[in-house]
Amino acid sequence: MAPIIGILAVIGLVCGLIIYLVYIKVPQRVKGLDKTEEINSILPGMNCGACGHPGCFGYAQALTRDADLVTKKPCTAVLLDPERLEQLEKALGITLDVSAMLKKALFHCNGNSEIICNYSGVDTCKAATQLLSGYKKCPYACLGLGDCVKVCPENAIYIDPEKNVAIVDTEKCTGCGLCIPECPQDLIELVPARTKIAFQCNYKPLRDVPGREKCDFGCTHCRKCFKACEYQAIEWHKEKALPEFNQEKCTLCLKCIEVCPQNTLADFTKAGKAAEAVTA
Amino acid sequence: MNELITIFLGLVLINNFLLVRFLGLCSFFGVSTKLSNAVSMGVAVTFVMALASIVTWIIRHYILIPFNIEYMNIIVYILVIASLVQIVELFIKRTNITLYFAFGIYLPLVTVNCAVLGVTLINATENYSFLGSVAAALGGGLGYTLIMAMMSGIRERLELANTPEIMKGMPIAFIIAMLLGLAFLGFIGMI
Numbered sequence: 300m301a302p303i304i305g306i307l308a309v310i311g312l313v314c315g316l317i318i319y320l321v322y323i324k325v326p327q328r329v330k331g332l333d334k335t336e337e338i339n340s341i342l343p344g345m346n347c348g349a350c351g352h353p354g355c356f357g358y359a360q361a362l363t364r365d366a367d368l369v370t371k372k373p374c375t376a377v378l379l380d381p382e383r384l385e386q387l388e389k390a391l392g393i394t395l396d397v398s399a400m401l402k403k404a405l406f407h408c409n410g411n412s413e414i415i416c417n418y419s420g421v422d423t424c425k426a427a428t429q430l431l432s433g434y435k436k437c438p439y440a441c442l443g444l445g446d447c448v449k450v451c452p453e454n455a456i457y458i459d460p461e462k463n464v465a466i467v468d469t470e471k472c473t474g475c476g477l478c479i480p481e482c483p484q485d486l487i488e489l490v491p492a493r494t495k496i497a498f499q500c501n502y503k504p505l506r507d508v509p510g511r512e513k514c515d516f517g518c519t520h521c522r523k524c525f526k527a528c529e530y531q532a533i534e535w536h537k538e539k540a541l542p543e544f545n546q547e548k549c550t551l552c553l554k555c556i557e558v559c560p561q562n563t564l565a566d567f568t569k570a571g572k573a574a575e576a577v578t579a
Numbered sequence: 580m581n582e583l584i585t586i587f588l589g590l591v592l593i594n595n596f597l598l599v600r601f602l603g604l605c606s607f608f609g610v611s612t613k614l615s616n617a618v619s620m621g622v623a624v625t626f627v628m629a630l631a632s633i634v635t636w637i638i639r640h641y642i643l644i645p646f647n648i649e650y651m652n653i654i655v656y657i658l659v660i661a662s663l664v665q666i667v668e669l670f671i672k673r674t675n676i677t678l679y680f681a682f683g684i685y686l687p688l689v690t691v692n693c694a695v696l697g698v699t700l701i702n703a704t705e706n707y708s709f710l711g712s713v714a715a716a717l718g719g720g721l722g723y724t725l726i727m728a729m730m731s732g733i734r735e736r737l738e739l740a741n742t743p744e745i746m747k748g749m750p751i752a753f754i755i756a757m758l759l760g761l762a763f764l765g766f767i768g769m770i
Contacts, residue, residue: 302646303646303648303651306642306646306648307651307654307655307658310638310642310655310658310659311658314658314659314662315662317662317666318662318665318666318669321666321669321670321673322669325669325670325673325674326673360680
């Protein structure tokens with residue numbers, strides 16, 4: 300019996316030794332992978348998966364094959380970091396128009412819909428929406444249970460405890476879009492970072508309840524903002540019955556916000572400060 | 580030479596690992612949803628089978644038989660195959676990264692494929708010569724690849740077919756496997 304065990308042990312040890320030798324002796328550096336390695340060292344390395352690739356190394360591989368991919372699916376963490384961006388532009392040999400590519404998450408709800416019952420169930424929005432579309436008067440409102448907060452890699456989303464509504468700190472938000480599929484109410488939209496006016500109501504056409512009946516701050520489609528704008532920066536979308544904002548023409552005079560009877564509009568450029576005020 | 584061809588063809592068609600010997604069935608159903616994946620898996624299996632046959636033949640004839648411990652072959656073969664796949668994976672990763680990503684998950688998946696262990700055990704029980712073992716491994720691998728390609732081709736087309744709701748996915752795959760197996764039953768007794 301003993302010699303058999305000895306032989307088996309020797310075979311096992313030899314196998315382990317060969318693996319160890321291969322691990323030590325075979326050189327790590329590989330030809331043809333230099334460019335991928337170079338791009339990989341520029342990427343942030345947090346493997347968030349927001350670019351749609353399996354981790355930063357997968358993204359680096361895809362970029363090695365096709366440099367134009369960076370314009371279609373940019374890594375938002377790189378776009379926000381000027382040092383990394385410069386290195387990446389140099390490595391790929393292209394220049395990027397960052398201001399057009401940067402995105403931010405915008406929540407289409409201001410959270411002013413009244414709470415109509417006490418919800419004490421499972422502490423996620425997904426569970427809460429299973430019961431009669433949540434506990435607020437407006438069935439399309441932000442419930443503020445924070446499914447989006449949990450998924451945000453930058454900790455850029457806060458919950459306003461008074462209104463039970465999620466607020467994005469636009470200074471921290473990288474526009475990765477990971478929060479979008481988490482929201483059961485479809486409140487979140489990725490908008491260009493230079494967006495100036497935020498439309499904060501989740502009204503969509505063909506819905507059974509108009510915003511104003513369920514929420515004091517819901518859009519009533521009065522077109523006052525459209526009429527008030529002196530720079531033709533607001534167009535009226537007839538099918539959606541909603542204002543559309545032209546960010547190029549907008550001068551941030553904020554007249555539309557003043558004139559809005561429902562306070563549905565907000566200054567998107569100050570969203571970061573609003574978030575600070577809540578957390579302070 | 581004739582003997583080698585007999586062994587090779589015998590394992591490709593007549594004693595096919597998947598449909599006649601019923602070895603390696605988990606990957607047969609798991610990986611056969613896309614043609615490209617199935618062929619990658621087949622190539623990886625063939626490669627590991629050939630390597631494993633060579634190494635286990637050496638171990639059998641220079642360690643197991645001289646020490647009279649042939650009955651321990653299963654445990655030794657499992658050990659050897661597992662470490663072999665580890666070494667190959669490490670080696671490919673360090674030397675040819677493109678090939679490494681082409682193999683992807685399939686190389687480590689082969690470690691636990693019973694067809695690989697099966698071919699080494701068949702080599703042992705049939706007492707094949709060294710070249711015979713290699714021929715058996717290549718034949719077994721080719722047969723495996725062939726059936727995987729056939730199965731995945733059929734399953735790709737089935738995605739578009741109007742299958743009844745209860746038969747979608749795995750149930751219809753089992754029925755196809757049965758029909759393929761019946762077809763391959765016709766080869767039995769040719770050699």
